[in-house]
Amino acid sequence: xxxxxxxxxxxxxxxxxxxxxxxxxxxxxxxxxxxxxxxxxxxxxxxxxxxxxxxxxxxxxxxxxxxxxxxxxxxxxxxxxxxxxxxxxxxxxxxxxxxxxxxxxxxxxxxxxxxxxxxxxxxxxxxxxxxxxxxxxxxxxxxxxxxxxxxxxxxxxxxxxxxxxxxxxxxxxxxxxxxxxxxxxxxxxxxxxxxxxxxxxxxxxxxxxxxxxxxxxxxxxxxxxxxxxxxxxxxxxxxxxx
Amino acid sequence: xxxxxxxxxxxxxxxxxxxxxxxxxxxxxxxxxxxxxxxxxxxxxxxxxxxxxxxxxxxxxxxxxxxxxxxxxxxxxxxxxxxxxxxxxxxxxxxxxxxxxxxxxxxxxxxxxxxxxxxxxxxxxxxxxxxxxxxxxxxxxxxxxxxxxxxxxxxxxxxxxxxxxxxxxxxxxxxxxxxxxxxxxxxxxxxxxxxxxxxxxxxxxxxxxxxxxxxxxxxxxxxxxxxxxxxxxxxxxxxxxxxxxxxxxxxxxxxxxxxxxxxxxxxxxxxxxxxxxxxxxxxxxxxxxxxxxxxxxxxxxxxxxxxxxxxxxxxxxxxxxxx
Numbered sequence: 001x002x003x004x005x006x007x008x009x010x011x012x013x014x015x016x017x018x019x020x021x022x023x024x025x026x027x028x029x030x031x032x033x034x035x036x037x038x039x040x041x042x043x044x045x046x047x048x049x050x051x052x053x054x055x056x057x058x059x060x061x062x063x064x065x066x067x068x069x070x071x072x073x074x075x076x077x078x079x080x081x082x083x084x085x086x087x088x089x090x091x092x093x094x095x096x097x098x099x100x101x102x103x104x105x106x107x108x109x110x111x112x113x114x115x116x117x118x119x120x121x122x123x124x125x126x127x128x129x130x131x132x133x134x135x136x137x138x139x140x141x142x143x144x145x146x147x148x149x150x151x152x153x154x155x156x157x158x159x160x161x162x163x164x165x166x167x168x169x170x171x172x173x174x175x176x177x178x179x180x181x182x183x184x185x186x187x188x189x190x191x192x193x194x195x196x197x198x199x200x201x202x203x204x205x206x207x208x209x210x211x212x213x214x215x216x217x218x219x220x221x222x223x224x225x226x227x228x229x230x231x232x233x234x235x236x237x238x239x240x241x242x
Numbered sequence: 243x244x245x246x247x248x249x250x251x252x253x254x255x256x257x258x259x260x261x262x263x264x265x266x267x268x269x270x271x272x273x274x275x276x277x278x279x280x281x282x283x284x285x286x287x288x289x290x291x292x293x294x295x296x297x298x299x300x301x302x303x304x305x306x307x308x309x310x311x312x313x314x315x316x317x318x319x320x321x322x323x324x325x326x327x328x329x330x331x332x333x334x335x336x337x338x339x340x341x342x343x344x345x346x347x348x349x350x351x352x353x354x355x356x357x358x359x360x361x362x363x364x365x366x367x368x369x370x371x372x373x374x375x376x377x378x379x380x381x382x383x384x385x386x387x388x389x390x391x392x393x394x395x396x397x398x399x400x401x402x403x404x405x406x407x408x409x410x411x412x413x414x415x416x417x418x419x420x421x422x423x424x425x426x427x428x429x430x431x432x433x434x435x436x437x438x439x440x441x442x443x444x445x446x447x448x449x450x451x452x453x454x455x456x457x458x459x460x461x462x463x464x465x466x467x468x469x470x471x472x473x474x475x476x477x478x479x480x481x482x483x484x485x486x487x488x489x490x491x492x493x494x495x496x497x498x499x500x501x502x503x504x505x506x507x508x509x510x511x512x513x514x515x516x517x518x519x520x521x522x523x524x525x526x527x528x529x530x531x532x533x534x535x536x537x538x539x540x541x542x543x544x545x546x547x548x549x550x551x552x553x554x555x556x557x558x559x560x561x562x563x564x565x
Contacts, residue, residue: 012424015504016532018474020424027469039267054266054472056496061472063266066533067540138470138496141269141378145470181269182378199269201368201380207268 009082011075016066021078022059027147027175032135035060036212037088041081047074055211056136057145093213093241097179097194098220098228099128105169105193112155112172112189124219126150127170127191132177134213142181142199142207146215149177161187168193170217179209195228196239208239244309245396246359248388249343252302256374256450257363257382257394259295265369266472266495273373273381273492276354276450277511279411279543280317284358286547287315287335289402294362295372297388299355303346304388306357311339312396313360313404319352319515334406334553352515353448360399375492377451404553411546417525418509420478421532424471425500428462429480436460437502441521442486444513450492453513455522459484462500470498476505476513488513506532508539 009023021038023031032055039055042062049068054061064074101124102109113123132148139145154175165171165186171178173188180186181198194217198208209215220228248255258281261274275281275298285294297303303321316323316332323330324345330336332355338344349355365372365383374382383392429437442457466482473479477489479499488505489497491514505513506527516522527535 006427013421013504013529014424014472014474014501015421015476016507016529016536018472018504020471022424022471025469052264052266054495056471057469059471061266061474063474067537070533071529136470136496137267137269138472139269139494141265141380143269184377206369211267 011078013071014061016071018061018063019071019075019078020059020061021082024058027057027135029133029147031058032133032147033088033212034085037085038078038082039211040088040090041085047077049074054138056138088212090212093210094216095209095213095239095241096216096218097196097239098224099170099192099194099217100222100225101127101170101192101219103192103222105166106191108172108189109191112191115155116152123153123191126153127177128217128219130216132215132217134209134211134215136211137207137209140182140184141201142209144179144181144198144209144215146177146179147175149175155189157187158189161185165190166193167197167199168195170194179215195225195232197232203235213241244393245312245361246363246394247307247309248390248392248394249305249307250390251304251388251392252299252346253387254300254449255304255388256298256376257295257365257372257388258298258374259372260293261373261491262369262371262375262381269495270369270375270378270380271491271493271495272475273371273375273450275356276491276514277318277356279511279539280354281356281358282543282547283333283407283411284315284317284356285362286550287317287333287405287407288313288358288360289400289405290358290360290362294358294397295365295382296356296358296363299346299357300353302348303355303357306338306344306346307340307342308338308344308359308396309340310396311337312399313402314338314344315358315405316346316355317358317407318355319349321349321352321355322347333410335404351517353517354514359396361397364395364397377492405550406553407546408551409546411543412512412515415509415512416523418513418522419506419527419532419535420503420524421506421527421529422503423501424504425462425468426502428464428468428500429460429502430463433460433462433502438524438526441523444516444518444520444522446518448518449490451490452493453488453490455486455488460486460502464500466500467498468500470496473497473501474504476507476510477501478503478505490514506535508532508535
């Protein structure tokens, strides 16, 4: 059966206490900017009854209390905001993330380079030359989904996921790149690790990254990584955007 | 300061409060109780504030002792409870003194039980909440399920008469109400007919994160991968296997499978409390209707909590002996 065409934007129900403002069904940088800008208006100029906003690649989930604002009214209000939406005037934060490529945490580096027909060093060069965009934080606390992976590095996920991948692992899954924030199972391919902690509940600012940030990776050696590890463990390493 | 000692713990006992708020954008789902009304009733029975932390257990409770006199209540379903050799009832408050042992057995016809202790469980809040988030090891007691030997601090108790919930909070109901979407249009009329027309079996593959359903296979007409979007509590996602998965309290905050529908908030705890192997049927309702049901339930719960009966009066009236 042929699916009928869907027109965007549209606002759809996610049950009785959340709805989704969908701008597209594809990944697109300009639309992700609009998602984040809409989220910002709801943070700076809140609507009563709105409890959470969750920006994702191409849609904004809005969690609400229907005893304060009904979904139909909220849909109307969000439609108005969307029509009058100005591009965000917040300048994107830029981070440079130190990465130890290869080794224990970069299990797939050599195989991935071999698959692509170049050396591991060339792969590192390509991966660290690109600028990435944090499209969304999702799945797990602080987990960063990155766009901007060079086409040549796009690689399907593993057929069989690994049971445990460490926090800080630098991954590639299809067209996407990731920085894993917590340890857990994953079917992505991993080429290195950052000693930085994307998520640390004991820190004044527990989450390093947020949707809309830009990220570059900087290769570091074991020695520098060990220094950063020490500083992070002592709670000193608070990364500032640069 | 030690308050509640765990001598034996059931397989899944965690500290929960009403959950984390406002952090889904950072990848942290709310966690909190699988059956929030039962949790709130347990706290109210011991005069705790609604946001105080209590224990949630799956199936079997455990064996507990206290280092100071407390009042406690167990809710969630029918369950055998003993203080030393004396059997006591759920859905009402009791005293527990140092030197006595509280044993909470297995729930009958329910899955999630709650043990509230006067003063509340006073573990340190993490990201604004004491709720345990097992997958990320956050909150509660060291971010994990409880085990024998754990000791939990208790907050300051408020004195109150012994209380009891006289009328059962939840009545039997044939259907789990669902609101179509957000990806209802990924499923054609045939898939919808199956979804609403045939029973699904509550699988034993279940935890605080997700509930798997057995039964007929659901096929999306536009594939089973979407560009990941937000996942509300009760989302029914359909992966490539065609077997629906309902996302529960400790779900991931985003997901890449199409979601045919979302369980109405009032029926979320009802689904959570349905024993494994039991059949359920879905019934479609509009968002407006589901909102109406939720608003009505909020009022009804407020009434129930405000009108908990003093136990001695009830027992006297029924001719029963006060315990």
